[in-house]
Amino acid sequence: MSQPNSWVGYRTIVRKEVTRIVRIWGQTVVPPAITMTLYFIIFGNLIGRRIGEMGGFDYMQFIVPGLVMMSVITNSYGNMVSSFFGAKFGHHIEELLVSPLPSSIILAGYVTGALVRGLMVGAVVILVSLFFTRLEVQHPLIMVSVLLLTSVVFAMAGMVNAIFAQKFDDIAIIPTFVLTPLTYLGGVFYSISLLPEFWQKVSAFNPILYMVNGFRYGILGVSDVNIVRAYAIMLVFAVLLFITCMTLLRRGTGLRS
């Protein structure tokens, strides 16, 4: 018997994940659309009109890239952590663990699922934003590559969380106490040039700042950070998280007794 076809296995995981995202569309796609509409109305329109310009753009335009990234980060992470932990909690992860699929394919399949959800939600948020403002993409390749890299990074971070989680509380702690504060402080709603120097330096340790600004550079052509450094930081996180995920999956940490 020859080695099983891993490509079929990969496609199966992706199909299963996408089916799940579509089946529960009311939980996956609709809530971010509603939340972001509220952000656009309240922050962009009502409050934004009083703020005026930021970074050379009207406030509504300035926050669009940040809000798209916020949705992509939250949904990529959330999709991975809920789907993988759900499979672990319900024991159907065993279907994959007893199969011949290598760990790399399991990781790739789940990351692609999270990527699909991240991109779907990102597209919905961009569409919603077009009802409120006008966007002219300055650097499409940068925009797309930053979007993909960010989604992949947070999908893998979600997998690490899911692997170590023992109960549903454990998958809520990181999004609530780590992701949300880092996202809000990552320049979604403001340029860090507004902050005192000390807090600008503190902000430089926030990886989400580089992702938000990288994406903003792709759309608006402005950024608070050096774009090369932004890519370097995203790539370093992607590599570190990939190694971590692969090590954990191969060892069976949190999955095999």
Next chain:
Amino acid sequence: MIQSPSLPWAGSGPTLQVCCVPHEAMKVTGQMLALEVDQLKKTYANGVEALKGVSLRVEEGDFFALLGPNGAGKSTLIGIISSLVNATSGEMRVFGTSVQRERSMAMSYLGLVPQEVNFNQFERPLEIVVNQAGYYGIPKKIATERAEKYLRQLQLWDKRDQPSRSLSGGMKRRLMIARAMVNEPRLLILDEPTAGVDIEIRRSMWEFIREINEKGTTVILTTHYLEEAEELCRNIAIIDHGEIVEDTNMKQLLGKLDIETFVLDLREEILQPPRLEGMDIHCRDENTIEVSLPRSKSLNALFAELDDQGFHVTSMRNKANRLEELFLRLVDKGASS
């Protein structure tokens, strides 16, 4: 009734002369070992030593029973074979392929029916079986054909689009068998597949599994229904406290039973049990006696002596399944030593 299976690859592999022969007369003639376990040890993080150096051989084509009381180490052993549990030390090969070093290859030979329901209960049966085939690299078209075949054989085709959480307990167990069969494994491991299943479905499942075995699939079965193991299996290992206490064939094991206990219903009421030399007899009630009959005595002799003393037997049955008696003795011996 569950329909008979047909495995497309059966007959194309190493020669197995087991088809269409009554199961008791069947001999395992496989050329290689389906499973080799050498000095397998498992100590869990909490210090529990679940396996203390287990060694086991299962020949290709065998129908093998792995028995033991709760907590003996059966599920740990099955977990390690199917790579759900990491071994502390020891070696294991499935059809000559190391589970530790060539996991993917070894797993491609395997089908597992676990003790607990472990499919996504929000998915539909057809989806579950087709997806499992995909994990084994089987393209969707073939996967769908196979899923239909096994779901039909296991009487689940009508339920293929229902949420699997709505299936009955017996249906869920059959769904797990269909899922395990979809990659047409050379080694099928069934961990208490008939637990909580009614007798009619259980017997249908026996037939299905027996025919899978007759067509060439090696089967390892754990069960608490010892008559199930006696009925189906040719070879047997008994595990207790993480050690193999018996590893032999069923006939030899049953041959070790030196005393069998029978329950006899008598036509007349009795006050005192009959006294027969070399037999332990006591009353259950005024019409029923229990006789412990040594192997040296025949049933004919028992009936003749009872008849001589004026006792007329109207019916007879085993007090316990023969394997059950042996199992309890072996496990008790293990516990007391």
